[in-house]
Amino acid sequence: MISLRNVVKTYNDFQLNISMEIPKGRITGLVGKNGAGKSTTIKLILGLVKPDSGEARVFGTESCKLTVKEKEQIGVCLAETGFSNQLNISDIECILAKMYPEFEKTYFQRKCEELKLPKDKIIKDFSTGMKAKLRVLVAMTHKAKLLIMDEPTAGLDIEARNEILDMLRNYLEEDEERTILISSHISSDLENLCDDIYLIHDGKIILHEDTDVILDQYGILKVNEAQYATLDQTYILKSQKEHYGYACFTNEKKYYQEKYPDIVIEKGGIDELILMMTGGYR
């Protein structure tokens, strides 16, 4: 579905250099600190920005050359931008109907009611949560084969987040060819949803792994100085100096569980992944 091959994009003080392949039917998560390059990656995929070198392709076509028909197959939810905030829900409904031939009017209306989005207010007067829900809804109501979501659940409380995640799960269930790329800071959302995760840092992909592998096989060993000295480093990806000694990040938890039954080993989730791999673990 999505393919980035050696894509390079340089800004004044920042350079992005990545490769990514996202097959059909996947939900892929994109994580990283602010400024790591997540938004730039998404813009490259959508053809909003041209790579300095390398190729960004969606549906096999270069992103910058996507045809109108191909764009109809993409649903987009961006973090800080959307329709003009002077419009209201029925305006957007009519606009979407004219823009997307596959727009599902009744589903859109029903969902707006279920999510309690106010029919009379203009978007400017929506709460953060309502704006986010609307953005997600706009992306998901025209049978797009590919959803690109940049921080869809940012600013939402747990109930709203779950509502949206469930909507995404249902969306995928309806058609196995549908693919979703979602970037987020909220690790628990990604852990329960995504098939695989790309970790981006300083403009490079420093890790790409299946989610369940991250949850099942990655872990953090907490060792003191003495233990660290004799520790088998084969599967240690990174170590951080701590006040008690060292925190060692591994992708083979089981190996260390069996070999060193005395060592404290904690489960590694996406947050730990980000912290350890990009430095700065507490």
Add this chain to the structure above:
Amino acid sequence: MNIILNHSSMIPIYEQLTDQIKSKIIQSLLKEGEALPSVRTLARELRISALTVKKAYDRLEEEGFVTTVHGKGTYVTASDKQLAVEARRKAVEDAFTQAIDKAKAVGLSKEEILEIVNIIMEDES
């Protein structure tokens, strides 16, 4: 499907899933020929990644508990208890092979390995 997963457990999720489905099949709670929910449906219900469910289904198929018909779904295979037993035997053999390889890598001899097995089995009885 009544599956309960413990996300805080040290046991990998896909293992928990495989084990629970397996025991349901063995206890005939899932009947022969019955269809398991689709990968995406189960992923949605359990709120886990579809890939995890797929891995569990693949594992179950390897062990002979289910069969996947491409385009149709995944079904419980003939609850020929023999087949299940065969599969479980195979799984145990694989586990042994892994352990023995590890032991050899650390430098244990055949006698030392057998001794370890005896000690463990004695402890249990």
Add this chain to the structure above:
Amino acid sequence: MAGLFEKDIRLLLRRKQMLVLFLALAVVLGFTQEGTFILGYLPFLGMTLTISTISYDEIDNGYTFLMTLPIDTKTYVKEKYLLCLSGTFISWIFAVVLYFVSKYFRESSTVIANEIPMIISFLPVMVLAMAIMIPTQLKFGAEKSRIVLFIIFGITAILSFLFEKVIGTERINHMLIKLENINDAVIGVSVVLFVILAAAISYVISCKVMQNKEL
């Protein structure tokens, strides 16, 4: 493009109160002011209102989202020109009607045919203004383009002042007299061609501006 029209028209209609106010003002001015004011004022209003939809698109990185919709930059630019032209033309028609109605009430008789060239002459001016304003707004944004417009007017004023000084009022009058002698039709056609050329150049520039925009 239909979706874009839908969006822009709905945005314009949001400001119903302001539109009604302007309309009322227009009618009042039409009847109180010396005739031709309304013929310039209304179309100019129509033009600036429709162009203002650009600033709605620009706010809060709106362009970024717009470009992910199934449209391309050319379509976006086309829609703006079409919207602006239609808006200007409709306001012009309205102004013409107002003009004749008010004239009728004041003078009770009027020969329409004589006024036609004068009335029509407002259109190319508007189209020219549009040809300058659209690419300016697209490139510099609503705020800065007002300054740019100011500068352009300023420069034009200074240039015409200098022109007059350098060449002298006498010679200008000679030139004007010569112009008057040229066939009206010739003037008409050349004006139309000039305006079409300007609009075409403006369109090309706008497309380039949008394509190179950092999103």
